[in-house]
Amino acid sequence: MGFIDLRSDTVTQPTDKMREAMFNAQVGDDVYGDDPTINELEAYAAELTGKEAAMFVPSGTFGNQVCIMTHCRRGDEVLLGENCHIMIHEVGAAAALSGVQLRTLKDKDGEFIISELQEKLRGEDIHFPDTGLICMESAHSTGKVPSLLNIKAVHDIAKEHNIPMHLDGARLFNAAEYLNVDVKEISKYFDTITFCLSKGLCAPVGSIVVGSKDFIVRAKKNRKRMGGGLRQAGFLAAAGLVALKEMRGHLKEDHKNAKLLGELLSQIPGVKVNLEDIHINMVFFDMKETGVNSDDIVRFFYDKLVKISSDENGIMRFVTNYWVTEKDIYYVFETFKEAVKALKEE
Numbered sequence: 001m002g003f004i005d006l007r008s009d010t011v012t013q014p015t016d017k018m019r020e021a022m023f024n025a026q027v028g029d030d031v032y033g034d035d036p037t038i039n040e041l042e043a044y045a046a047e048l049t050g051k052e053a054a055m056f057v058p059s060g061t062f063g064n065q066v067c068i069m070t071h072c073r074r075g076d077e078v079l080l081g082e083n084c085h086i087m088i089h090e091v092g093a094a095a096a097l098s099g100v101q102l103r104t105l106k107d108k109d110g111e112f113i114i115s116e117l118q119e120k121l122r123g124e125d126i127h128f129p130d131t132g133l134i135c136m137e138s139a140h141s142t143g144k145v146p147s148l149l150n151i152k153a154v155h156d157i158a159k160e161h162n163i164p165m166h167l168d169g170a171r172l173f174n175a176a177e178y179l180n181v182d183v184k185e186i187s188k189y190f191d192t193i194t195f196c197l198s199k200g201l202c203a204p205v206g207s208i209v210v211g212s213k214d215f216i217v218r219a220k221k222n223r224k225r226m227g228g229g230l231r232q233a234g235f236l237a238a239a240g241l242v243a244l245k246e247m248r249g250h251l252k253e254d255h256k257n258a259k260l261l262g263e264l265l266s267q268i269p270g271v272k273v274n275l276e277d278i279h280i281n282m283v284f285f286d287m288k289e290t291g292v293n294s295d296d297i298v299r300f301f302y303d304k305l306v307k308i309s310s311d312e313n314g315i316m317r318f319v320t321n322y323w324v325t326e327k328d329i330y331y332v333f334e335t336f337k338e339a340v341k342a343l344k345e346e
């Protein structure tokens, strides 16, 4: 038995079909625009999201940052959630690369408080930066999916003020699956979206930016500036096409397994899981009351061939993915019970 890996959905290996598609891919030089497989992937992604154009980028972080660079001028202000990936996990790139100022809004599970958004929009004043962009995130890093109602309310205000909207949709298809809507029902509220091929969809590398034709032309120039002009990238796009055509449908299994895992874990005394909060493939829980140290449980699990991450601020996160089966979920549950028993006795 190999490892069961619950650290993230970024750990997913490519499927056999992806490997085969990569081996057989027709490629060209994408900086010249003549890689047929990249062109096919970009056209497919644009159509899927109801946008005019798309662009392949090396990562989700790259996609978000190239969008910020393309939407904004130096000194502009970007409004975004205080807990979102761009704010917390992109190494200050928005300041370093685009020279923008980030201004945060409370973002409980990805939703904004409309009155706060209104307060933080800048009026015209010689002292004020221009608000260059509003960014939302869905699914949110808390594993929850903001409602379309909240997104629409933010969108309406953004449009009223003529401010573009960007979505960090690293897990856009998980969000659509949770909401049980076509992805266009989410994408229609945003001028640009980044989504990832290399998370739950299992592609080895890559993300996509979608937007208007004019935006993508400008973003391609910035992608080149950022060192993201890839050459025979069709090998990666070939896997990306399999991800988009064949793997989206599997996400519901990941969500089902996450729910099951949450339900099982909640039966363990001292483990607190809010089952309502399991929207996608992420299970967050608090295990402090088991009396077991989270670093110890990481080591225990590793010895049982399960990779997990330690807690962040006292909260543990398990993430299901394509390579984690229902049988694995029961194994994890049994291992957890064993771990609590063994580590408490130490």
Ligand SMILES: Cc1ncc(COP(=O)(O)O)c(C=O)c1O
Pocket: 010, 058, 059, 060, 061, 062, 085, 086, 137, 139, 140, 141, 168, 170, 171, 196, 207
């Ligand atoms: C919400 C969100 N946005 C963006 C990213 C960045 O993706 P990447 O790791 O490909 O840069 C991640 C990565 O986990 C993410 O969870």
